[in-house]
Amino acid sequence: MRHLRLSTTMLLAATCSLMTAVVSTEKAITCGSDGNVQRLSCDTGVISVQTALYGRADAVTCSEGRPPAELANTQCSLAGTVDVLKLRCDGKRECELNINVFTSNPCNGIYKYLETTYTCLPALHLDACEGSLAQLQCDLGQVIFVYGADYGRRDQTTCIYQRPPNQVQNIYCSSPTSKVADSCNGKSSCTIAVSNSVFGDPCVGTYKYLDLAYTCDYPGTNLGPAYIRQRRFSIQPNSLQVCLIKPAYLSHCAPQTTSSKTMLCFRLSITLLLAATCSLMTAGKLSEVSLENVVTCGSDGSVQRLSCDTGVISVQTALYGRANSVTCSEGRPPVQLANTLCSQAGTVDVLKKRCDGKRECEFNINILYTSDPCKRIYKYLESTYTCLPANHIVACEGSSVQLQCEQGKVIVLYGADYGRSDQTTCIYQRPLDQIQQTSCLSPTRKVFDSCNGKNSCNITASNSVFGDPCVGTYKYLAVAYTCSCGSKYHDFGCLLQQPK
Known part of the structure; x- marks a missing residue:
């Protein structure tokens, strides 16, 4: 018999943390003018597009400076938009597309926008250069599920060492492929040759690479993005029955009941519970941030x-x-x-x-x-x-992003910059002369002034908001923030904070 002794507070926190670890939804809005670029990104994991609308659903979004006639139709949407976004972005850590890809016009005379919601799914990510072998590997007892794979090239930074410049210039030739999923899904390990003979040649003369994302899970589970989103925790052998009295102030961890106290019973893997507990402990004062x-x-x-x-x-x-x-x-x-x-x-x-x-x-x-x-x-x-630790968001010029914290926490800004500091961010199908200036990214306090201390906040990346640090350059807004209980509580204490 193994005995694990945890304080009730710590065990409640660990259990509640596991129950509430639902994947959050991100939103990006890009106004449909001048070929603006929408950018989706995940700091960890990979993109899974949930919804996408190209058209207009209200008279407020992307309405600045527009006459009422261009905002009148609020039931305008292009069919198949979500399929376009999913094909381009699912399974990637970062995804950019120029709004000009939507050549059909669902409502003439109406000023349109692209609104996308997506989640970041936990995943293993692998890049393999042309001519090499990509090996997907899962732990004993688990099998592969491929989220997505692309073969070609979409940047000038991956697989470039000592390659001639003419072989890495074409960054618009990456194509989705199902061959990795067809070969590897359901296996515990899998090796794929990265070559034109396997995937075809989407851009002759360009040195290419395979970019893929996958996860590992136990066979017999309903593998797939929907399963990953819905899963709270796995039931494994050597599990521990946890029965606790839930105080009223932890009522957000489970459905409300009429009594002020509820008996909570879960069967949790000891390994998983220890991991969650240790994670919570090291997130607090017990661990020092390394220098x-x-x-x-x-x-x-x-x-x-x-x-x-x-x-x-x-x-x-x-x-x-x-x-x-x-x-x-x-x-x-x-x-x-x-x-x-x-x-x-x-x-x-x-x-x-x-x-x-x-x-x-x-x-x-x-x-x-x-x-x-x-x-x-x-x-x-x-x-x-x-x-x-921080949330990092990049919004291309003409786009809006939402800074969002879970209930009971508020936004704390680390920093925000508007302009351009590289030739890789927010560049998809933009003219070269609009992305050459890379020394015009300027700090701004406007995001701090607008968002600090709020639970959620919408920001539009535009010259009208931030000024124009480099005229003629296509810019972006880079924001870093965290979520906190505020000065009265430590972050760990948020979970146990009792509302007044």
């Missing part, structure tokens, strides 16, 4: 790069100058290392302004050359930062 440290020697305009695999950057400290005689000392004469009490004031503020709230941040060290804290001393930039 990353980056040092960049201050010569030849060197570039410092901060990045987070998950979450967003929060700069903790930054020193531009010299604090010891060892760092960045190679090949330097002693006289250039002598002053070890040299630091430029305000360095941390510069970095926080540029990097806080972003997943990646690059900048040339020359931005700190505006003053010299110690002449003739060879200086360096040393930064420490953490990666904070």
